Amino acid sequence: MRSRSLHIPRATPLFLLAAAGYLAVGLYLALGVGYLQGDALSRVADTRAALLSRDPHLAAIGFIFTPLTALAQLPLVWLSEWFPQLTRWGLTSIAVSAPAMAGAVVQVQAIARERRCPAWMTWLLTAAFALHPMIIYYGANGMSEALFVFFVVWAVRRLVRWMTTDDVHDLIVAGLALGLAYLTRYDALAATGTATLLVAAVAWYRSRRGAVAVLDGLLVAAPTVLAFVVWSATSWLITGSALAQFSSRYGNAAILEQSGGGSAGGLEAIAFSAAEIIVTAPALALVGVVCVTLAARRRDPEPLALLLPLAVLAFATLAYLRGLTFPFLRFYIIAVPLLVLCAVFLAPRHGRMRARRPGPRPVDRADDPSRWTAPVSAIAVLAVVAGLPVSAAAMLSPELSQEQHALHAAILPRLGYSDPELRREQEAIIASFDTERRIAEYLDSLGLDDGSVILDTMQGFPIIASTSHPQTYVIPSDRDFVTALNDPGAHGIEYLLTVPDEGRGAADALNLRYPTIYENGSGFASLEAEVVNSGHDRPTWRLWRVVGS
Structure with missing residues (x-):
């Protein structure tokens, strides 16, 4: 033959x-x-929500962006249940x-x-x-x-x-x-x-x-x-x-x-x-x-x-x-x-x-x-x-390239800067999601039950991408998100993650439902921790423990 x-x-x-x-x-x-890059990590978080959240369904990918970039990641994101570094x-x-x-x-x-x-x-x-x-x-x-x-x-x-x-x-x-x-x-x-x-x-x-x-x-x-x-x-x-x-x-x-x-x-x-x-x-x-x-x-x-x-x-x-x-x-x-x-x-x-x-x-x-x-x-x-x-x-020019100029600090870290403030800004851009990774690690270490933490993924998508236990979180793509948000205590919510009610935080679901939640816990939550963000243009997070209805 x-x-x-x-x-x-x-x-x-x-x-x-x-x-x-x-x-x-x-x-x-x-x-x-x-x-x-934030947009890339956001799609990772959406794909993870569709596969590994406490309420997995394909529509969790969302309808803001067209879906192919997220759909193409499904097989590898599925593996993040065992290898969370893939999405982190x-x-x-x-x-x-x-x-x-x-x-x-x-x-x-x-x-x-x-x-x-x-x-x-x-x-x-x-x-x-x-x-x-x-x-x-x-x-x-x-x-x-x-x-x-x-x-x-x-x-x-x-x-x-x-x-x-x-x-x-x-x-x-x-x-x-x-x-x-x-x-x-x-x-x-x-x-x-x-x-x-x-x-x-x-x-x-x-x-x-x-x-x-x-x-x-x-x-x-x-x-x-x-x-x-x-x-x-x-x-x-x-x-x-x-x-x-x-x-x-x-x-x-x-x-x-x-x-x-x-x-x-x-x-x-x-x-x-x-x-x-x-x-x-x-x-x-x-x-x-x-x-x-x-x-x-x-x-x-x-x-x-x-x-x-x-x-x-x-x-x-x-x-x-x-x-x-x-x-x-x-x-x-x-x-x-x-x-x-x-x-x-x-x-x-x-x-x-x-x-x-x-x-x-x-x-x-x-x-x-x-x-x-x-x-x-x-x-x-x-x-x-x-x-x-x-x-x-x-x-590498801040005027011409708002998103890429921080590459200067990534690939030429030892090259001198004429503007120290610009260097600090670029280093903060590179560290944009370090704080959210630390928050995810801390909450993972608490060994919380499924559905114990509620947050809006508008600013919280890096946390969903970074956590080893995405089922811990109640997020907007969950079909019971609104009912859980309306009465956190009755639905087993132990913690709320909030951002300031300004900029993009003005559209955060928790701020819309409870306008004073970030300032005083709205009368049913006590402040557990405040985490100042090390990233550029990223919010200072407040973690609240639910103490009442």
Whole structure:
């Protein structure tokens, strides 16, 4: 019998190398430095509540964020019942973001390879993307950006293929990728809308038949529409609100109001967004203009797929202009693959693109005989690579990068600071959840019964992620939370964890039910301990013992 050799896809070594690199950086930041991102840890806590709380049910994941980032963590979070360190340090979220960003690296390389770019260009641009500081950081920190970038780049690749092959399989996969992108971040709606219009326009141009344009457009839009309808309907049936992100007191709109975030609008907001895009992808304007010029000269439709990440950037800019988001650099991360792919499309397409079942109108791929193509491509690649230090410096700037500038204290702790107050702030950011971990350890040591402590996870999510006994806590996702809150003593509650009635604490369930609970225990609780928080912009906790009804 003839033996078969094991076939390993050519992208596998690249994927494994990138995933291992991002995972190593993530483990260093989490375990070596203790630097965790709040949004990532919040999703960890939600997933843990869905599996291991005293009232486990899938809806405990919540409907503020779309669910895919949390759902992907379920298997590893389940293991935290025996290995609580997995959630205490946010490792389950890092185990999702690292391979997701590695997948994005593979997709970028595949686009360049299918474009038939020269080998030197393919590998330099792949490396420039994989080693971009924003890509490394968000591949390593467990946030939703890694999954989102992967799905958008995957959709771009499949649309690039469809432009040439007219293969319905490529169109279907592009739609699936966009549907999954929506289940990762709401920004995907901009990409899906753009892709639908683009595909319909190209299909009509090729066939001059309206039915073909509508059908192809629906193939791309259907997965996102289905995801939107199912997710919104489920949220409405369970919570009474179809769009909890905007209506809930835990949603983005409420958080902006509580924290005084958002933009003032006008030219200042536009200038800020432009600055964020420039420092994220410094060569984007130059390379983008050359890309558009060459595509028009060659009558090359493939770069039209880059309208998807461009739409995401436009959405982020508009959202900040309207005061709907915070001034965070990560909202513009899609500029990184947009820049790299613009550089990829400077090379002329040639050779036959393989397709499972080419459509009736595939496009020929011809070489561009221009002698300027090679030097222009080389200059563009150098510009992409030269921009990496600019992006790294921007990430360490408090003005340009509110969330990442504490990396200065994490990776360059011995480098002198001109501003001691800034250094203290960065060290406090790194220590943001140390206090909550100590609170969880203390309450674990008391050996309390299930349902003995009640708290709101708006500020208390790090405690749920850190505890070894999540069943100890009564939290808002528990179906008896309101009845327990209304009469803690009658429902076996021994302790209450409270935060000040200010900022985000103004929407804390305990403060809403008992307006004076933080100040005096509302007449039925005695102060057990006050814990001053060592983290930046984190509340001082008060632990109250229930002494009456």
